[in-house]
Amino acid sequence: MTIQHPEFVQEQQYVEHAYDLLDRGLAEAEQNIVNFEALHRSTAHAMNRALAILQNSRGSGQLVFGRMDRNDEKLYIGRRRVYDEERNLVVVGWHAPAAAAFYDATPQEPGDLTLKRVFIEQDRRLQRIVDEVVRATAHSIATSEGDATISDALLQELDRSRDGAMREVVATIQAEQFRVIRHQSDGIVVVQGGPGTGKTVVGLHRAAWLAFNKPEIRRRGMLVVAPSSALLTYFSGVLPSLDVSDIDQMDLDSLYGGEARVTATESAETARVKGSAAMSVLLERALRQRIGWDEDELVLPLGADRIRIQGDEIRQIVDDVQERDLPHNEARDVLRQALSALASKRHSEDQRLQNRPVRANEATIRRLSAFNNALDRLWPTFAPEEFVRSLYSTQSWLTVAADGVLTADERARLFRSALDGEAWTRADLFCLDEVSYLLNGDVMTYGHIVLDEAQDLSPMEARALARRCPSGSFTVLGDLAQATGVWVRDSWDELTQHLSVTETSVNTLTIGYRVPAPALDLAARQLPLVSSDLTPPLSIRPGRGEPHIWHTSGEDLLDDALVLAERYREEGLTSALIVPDDLYDRVLSAAADQEIKLGDGRDGDFSLETTVVPASLCKGLEFDVVILVEPALVAAQSVQGARQLYVAMTRCTQQLDIIHSEPLPPGFGEVSAIDDVIEIDAGSPTLSELIGLLNEDDLALVEDLVRRLVVPAQEREDVAVIDEEPVR
Numbered sequence: 230m231t232i233q234h235p236e237f238v239q240e241q242q243y244v245e246h247a248y249d250l251l252d253r254g255l256a257e258a259e260q261n262i263v264n265f266e267a268l269h270r271s272t273a274h275a276m277n278r279a280l281a282i283l284q285n286s287r288g289s290g291q292l293v294f295g296r297m298d299r300n301d302e303k304l305y306i307g308r309r310r311v312y313d314e315e316r317n318l319v320v321v322g323w324h325a326p327a328a329a330a331f332y333d334a335t336p337q338e339p340g341d342l343t344l345k346r347v348f349i350e351q352d353r354r355l356q357r358i359v360d361e362v363v364r365a366t367a368h369s370i371a372t373s374e375g376d377a378t379i380s381d382a383l384l385q386e387l388d389r390s391r392d393g394a395m396r397e398v399v400a401t402i403q404a405e406q407f408r409v410i411r412h413q414s415d416g417i418v419v420v421q422g423g424p425g426t427g428k429t430v431v432g433l434h435r436a437a438w439l440a441f442n443k444p445e446i447r448r449r450g451m452l453v454v455a456p457s458s459a460l461l462t463y464f465s466g467v468l469p470s471l472d473v474s475d476i477d478q479m480d481l482d483s484l485y486g487g488e489a490r491v492t493a494t495e496s497a498e499t500a501r502v503k504g505s506a507a508m509s510v511l512l513e514r515a516l517r518q519r520i521g522w523d524e525d526e527l528v529l530p531l532g533a534d535r536i537r538i539q540g541d542e543i544r545q546i547v548d549d550v551q552e553r554d555l556p557h558n559e560a561r562d563v564l565r566q567a568l569s570a571l572a573s574k575r576h577s578e579d580q581r582l583q584n585r586p587v588r589a590n591e592a593t594i595r596r597l598s599a600f601n602n603a604l605d606r607l608w609p610t611f612a613p614e615e616f617v618r619s620l621y622s623t624q625s626w627l628t629v630a631a632d633g634v635l636t637a638d639e640r641a642r643l644f645r646s647a648l649d650g651e652a653w654t655r656a657d658l659f660c661l662d663e664v665s666y667l668l669n670g671d672v673m674t675y676g677h678i679v680l681d682e683a684q685d686l687s688p689m690e691a692r693a694l695a696r697r698c699p700s701g702s703f704t705v706l707g708d709l710a711q712a713t714g715v716w717v718r719d720s721w722d723e724l725t726q727h728l729s730v731t732e733t734s735v736n737t738l739t740i741g742y743r744v745p746a747p748a749l750d751l752a753a754r755q756l757p758l759v760s761s762d763l764t765p766p767l768s769i770r771p772g773r774g775e776p777h778i779w780h781t782s783g784e785d786l787l788d789d790a791l792v793l794a795e796r797y798r799e800e801g802l803t804s805a806l807i808v809p810d811d812l813y814d815r816v817l818s819a820a821a822d823q824e825i826k827l828g829d830g831r832d833g834d835f836s837l838e839t840t841v842v843p844a845s846l847c848k849g850l851e852f853d854v855v856i857l858v859e860p861a862l863v864a865a866q867s868v869q870g871a872r873q874l875y876v877a878m879t880r881c882t883q884q885l886d887i888i889h890s891e892p893l894p895p896g897f898g899e900v901s902a903i904d905d906v907i908e909i910d911a912g913s914p915t916l917s918e919l920i921g922l923l924n925e926d927d928l929a930l931v932e933d934l935v936r937r938l939v940v941p942a943q944e945r946e947d948v949a950v951i952d953e954e955p956v957r
């Protein structure tokens with residue numbers, strides 16, 4: 230029998246009252262907009278947008294999720310603020326300063342709260358009420374031994390099956406996370422933490438918190454950047470559900486606003502050269518080399534007359550313009566004015582000396598084709614694509630620009646013949662962005678930028694972001710251990726120095742909310758292969774138990790993986806087949822052959838129960854179950870194989886399965902010898918088939934053995950429970 234909380238009925242009424250007020254407020258707003266729209270069509274658009282945000286905030290999550298009492302004060306906390314008709318505050322928004330004590334209070338450190346109450350609600354009906362801090366018991370908890378208690382509300386939220394989209398978690402933000410969310414720094418706030426410690430959650434909630442509490446930042450605009458469009462799709466619903474739809478969200482490749490798009494990949498070594506800060510020096514030098522005048526004089530024909538300007542005079546103008554440090558195209562305009570003014574002055578002086586009428590002013594001179602041809606030689610104009618393409622394909626130009634900046638080998642990696650055409654890589658895009666800025670100097674800027682999975686950013690990418698955030702106010706989310714590209718670093722300074730010179734504070738999250746402890750233990754075996762001082766987070770969840778490791782033949786690999794996914798689907802769990810990039814298309818076609826529908830993770834389609842995700846794109850994502858296919862190939866596809874495996878194995882909230890035909894890569898070496906992970910041969914007969922083969926004596930022996938084993942096995946929590954049926 231469950232005992233109802235003594236204040237259940239009153240609290241249910243309070244929650245209903247809050248919903249009722251929200252509904253009425255919305256209905257009124259809708260009516261007002263209809264009335265208003267007829268009169269003022271032009272501003273109706275903005276009003277409708279505001280209404281959409283309001284409606285959105287009704288749509289998801291709990292309206293009221295907590296209450297806190299201190300002395301005689303009682304405050305209800307919710308996803309958004311709610312007033313009654315008399316403008317009394319019925320619910321305080323989670324981001325209001327008044328709500329901070331709710332997040333800070335833990336049973337160990339309740340602050341001045343006498344009660345912290347958490348509501349678990351579904352469809353406006355309270356399911357449970359959990360009193361986390363009650364003054365009378367707080368002291369005894371605080372003085373007792375033991376670890377921080379994990380709240381029921383949090384565990385319930387974490388055990389929820391994933392549906393392919395990240396959700397806001399305002400109801401269950403933890404004290405360690407909230408401290409970072411409302412960090413007061415104006416500079417760079419780095420949030421470092423192992424997989425599933427809530428870095429993305431913290432970054433998105435911090436963006437919303439800043440938007441509500443720092444109007445000056447919100448006015449200057451805010452941006453959230455994800456490394457891939459798949460990850461962006463996964464979390465892009467969180468900010469609108471927190472009532473902030475005016476924060477831009479973008480994937481890294483969309484940052485460059487020019488023509489070029491990523492259509493190619495390249496070797497890690499080449500990407501490293503193009504992504505290095507040295508490249509910015511090289512590009513600037515290359516541009517400067519295209520500027521200048523090495524002829525003795527410039528002669529401008531004007532009918533029968535000639536205007537003559539000495540080479541030294543031109544070089545002086547160029548020097549003066551260069552000193553002003555303007556963007557290339559703006560500087561060209563200044564130069565054009567200065568040169569035409571000099572030419573006009575020279576023409577007037579000459580004519581006056583010869584008692585002849587002045588025949589041309591500055592504007593006339595600027596229209597002369599000889600003047601424009603000279604200007605193009607002296608200070609040419611470029612489109613970024615044209616500039617970089619021509620630089621990459623001109624050995625002599627590259628050689629001079631790279632002198633002292635790149636080695637000959639590095640320089641050779643940049644060269645490509647003009648015939649190679651327009652295949653741009655991601656690293657190229659950021660060279661183009663740099664050139665575009667050198668040429669035009671204009672770029673959309675923001676008051677604050679949140680960067681997810683920042684550990685992989687190249688210096689050139691960081692520079693592009695720095696240009697977009699002149700205040701240097703960043704939230705940088707990442708895990709140095711999960712760097713899988715060419716930019717592996719020992720410290721965050723190596724990256725943040727390219728973002729801004731503002732102060733950097735590094736904040737570490739230690740508790741893992743996603744990955745079950747047994748899966749994390751297995752994944753963490755990759756860490757010593759990466760570096761001796763990396764530690765995984767502390768998982769607070771058991772999940773469904775030990776990882777399953779399946780062995781099968783190369784021929785059956787993909788079909789067997791699909792069978793596993795089908796099994797989980799039948800159990801109502803979402804799963805991801807994380808596959809080596811090279812097998813991606815084969816998995817899709819194997820599924821199509823069997824008429825199995827798979828979400829295409831490359832395109833950010835997470836709407837189906839089973840999604841296939843190339844290993845290179847799985848960072849930041851999560852699913853109930855992960856079926857990692859052929860880890861040896863996943864490790865081999867990346868310059869950072871062990872790190873790539875660590876990332877892939879830490880995407881599940883419930884269960885990790887690994888299926889392989891090739892020998893397992895390093896780090897798994899001892900797996901089959903350890904009795905907490907059982908290796909199953911997919912081709913072997915089922916346990917019941919084996920039992921059927923036994924004679925009576927053997928059967929009795931087995932029964933006796935099983936009887937003796939069962940008791941200790943049930944007592945031990947970490948025993949792997951593996952389906953007795955093999956994959957097929």
Ligand SMILES: Nc1ncnc2c1ncn2[C@@H]1O[C@H](COP(=O)(O)OP(=O)(O)OP(=O)(O)O)[C@@H](O)[C@H]1O
Nearest residue numbers: 398401402403424425426427428429430742743849
């Ligand atoms: N306080 C919380 N309450 C409820 N759920 C949480 C909380 N913190 C984190 N989570 C959940 O834990 C999971 C992992 O969070 P998140 O993706 O932010 O972690 P991460 O550190 O960014 O992981 P990764 O390193 O893999 O990118 C998500 O499902 C998130 O909703």
